[in-house]
Amino acid sequence: MRRLTALAVAAVLGLPATGSTASAAGAPPVFSDGHGLTVVAQPRWVDQNERTFVFTVRTAQVPAYSVLPGQVSGEHTIVVTLPEDYADSGTTRYPVQYHLHGHPDRPDTAWNQRLFEEPTAGVPLITVAPNGSGRGWYTNWVNPPAALAPQNWENFHLDQVIPFIDANLRTIPTRDGRAISGHSMGGFGAFHYAEHRPELFGYVGSFSGGLDLLSQEQRVAVVATTQLAGSGTPTVPVDAVFGPPVWPLDGVWNAESPAQHVGPLRGTGVAMYTGNGGDLLVDPIQAVTENRARATNVVTRDHLVAAGIPHTFVDYGDGSGWAEGCTGKHAQLPCLLADMDHFVSLLMANLTHP
Template identity: 65%
Template sequence: MKIFSRTVLRGRAAALVGLSALFGTLGMAGPAAPAAQAAPAPPHFANGFGLTVISQPKWADGKRRTFTFKVTSDQVPAYSVLPGQVSGEHTVMVTLPTGYNGAAATRYPVNYTLHGAPEYPDALRNKVITERATEGVPLITVTPNGGGRGWYANWVNPGGLGRQNWETFHLNQVIPLIDANLKTIPTRAGRAISGHSMGGFGAFHYAEHRPDLFSYVGSFSGDLDFNPEMRAAVVGSALLPAYGKPTVAPDAVFGSPVWPLDGVWNAQSAAQHVRSLRGMGVAMYAGDGGNLTVDPVLAVAENRVRQTAVTAAFHLRAEGIPYRFADYRDGSRWGKGCNGKHSQQACLQADMDDFVKLIMKRFTRS
C-alpha cells in the first residue's frame, strides 16, 4: 500500500500555480478447540479483454475488504512511472462490501473512482477514504491505475512511450474485467464514476464520452475546464519529473495548447460538454482554499479548480441538467479537519462520504 506524500501534493499544485497562475481468545483447559478456519482468499481473476493478470489479488491488510492486483494492457504497454512502479504493470485496487461472497447470488453496484496526479491507485489515503465511506454499504469500489500523468485520455502524441490509450484501457478493458470476475451489477444502472483533481476531470470525461456506462458522476476538486490555468497544469505535469519518469513533450496528451492548434483541448474540456450527462446524477465538490496565506500553494490550487466547477455548473444549468455542487468554501462546515485546501484528505473524505450516500439512493431506486 503506497503512502501518499505531502511533497507530491505540493508538486501537483505547484505546477498549476507556477506555470499559470494527495483471533481467537485463549480457551480454558478442556477439550481441544477445533482448528481455526483458514482466512478467506480474495477473488481469483482470469485474463481477458486485452488484459493479462500478472499478479492475483492480495488483501491489503487483515480486514480483508480491500485487495490489489496487477495487469498488463495492450492499450498502455508502458508509461512514465512514479517511484516503486514498473512501467507497463498496472495496479488496480478494489474494496469489497463487508460479507461479499463470490459464490452467493447477491450482486453489487460499483463506483469507479479515479486518483489524482501524481498519485498511486493504492495510496493508503485512497484505501482509508473508500473503506470509511463504504463501511456497511453494499458497494464495490474500484480504483485503477491512471499513471502519474495519464489524464484519463487517449494521448495525441505519446512519442517514445508508445500507445497511451488510458481511456480505452479503463472503459473497454478494466470495466468488463471487473464485471467478469466480481459479483457486480454489470449495467449502467449499477455503475457510478468519481475522481479527484486529474481524476475529477477523468470522471466527467468518461461519463460524457460513455453515458451508456454510468448512472452517476462525481468530481472532487476536478480540473473540469481547460482554461489557460488548467492547460498550464497539464503541460506542467508532462514536463516535471515528479509526475513520472521519463517526462514527455508538452503536447503529448492533448496536442498543442495554443490557438489555433488547440482543437483537442477544446473538444475534451469537460465543463463545456455536459449535454451527454442528461439523465445522469451529477455531483461536484470544491473549496475556495480558505485562508490563502496558510499553505498558499494548495490554497490557490483549490481556489482555481473551484472556478472550473463554477464553469461546469453554468453549462449544466444552461442545458437544464440537475446537479449537486457542494461549494464548501473554507471547509469549516463540510468535514472535520477540512480547511478548503487542495487534495486534503479530510475534505476528500467528506466528499466521498456524501457521494456514496447520493449514489446509493439512486442504486436503491434502480
C-alpha cells in the same frame, strides 16, 4: 430507492450467479485473463481486514508509462474494496463505483484505502480504483512519445477494466449499477469518461476536479504535469496528451473539455465538490490549486444550469462547515472523506443495489 435481489438481476440479464472464478474461503477472488488484460499478479489482501485487495495487469493499450517511485512501467495496479459481507453473500450482486486518482498519485496508497473503505463501511458497494499514471489524464493521448506509445488510458479503463471487473466479480453490470468519480485530475477523468460514454455510468462525481480545458490556468497545470519529474519518469513533450495547447492548434483541448460538453450527462446523476482554498497564505500551493479548481467547477455548473441538467454542487468554501479538519485545501483528506461520504449517499439513493 430501487432495490433488486441479486438473483433477479442475474435472471433478467442472463448472467452467472457468481463471479467467473471461485476462491478459497478467506482468500480474495482469483481472476482470469480477458478483455485485453493479462493478470501479472493475482489479488492479494492489503491487510488483515480483508476488504481491500490489489492485483496487477498488463495491457497493449498502455504498454509502458511514466512511473512514480515503486511502479513498474507497463504493470498496472488496480485496487478493489469489497463490501464487508461480499464473501458470505452468496449470489448477491453489487453496484460498482470506479474512482480515478489525482496527480501525482496512485491507487494503492494508505490514504486512498481510507477514502475507499471509511465512507463505504456497511454499504453494499464495490469500489474499483485503476492506475491512471501520475500524468495519464484519463484520455487517449494525441502525441505519445515513441518510447511509451500508445497511451490509450480511456480505452484501457472503459473497454477493458470495466468488462474485466464485471467478468470476475459479482457486479450489477448495467448503467444503473455503475458510477464513476475522481479527485483533481481524476475528477476531470470522471466527467470526461461519463460524457464520452454515458451509457456506462448512472452517476458521476468530481472532487475538486479540473474541468475546464479552455481555462489558460488549467492548460498550464496540464502542461506542467508533462514536464515535472515528480509526475513520473520519463517526462513527456508538452503536446503529448492533448496536442499543442495554443490556438489555432488546440482543437483537441477544446473538444475534450468537460465543462463545455455537458449535454451527454442529461439523465445521469451529477455531483461536484469543491472548496475555495481557505486562507491562501496557509499551505499556499494547495490553497491556490483548490481555488483555481473551484473556478473550473463554477464554469461547469453554469453550463449544466444553462442546459437544464439537474446536478448537485457542493461549494464548501473554507471547509469549516463541511468536515472537521477540512480547511478548503486541495488534496486534503478530511475534505475528500466528506466528499465521498456525501457522494456514496447519493449512489445508494439512486443506483440499483441489494
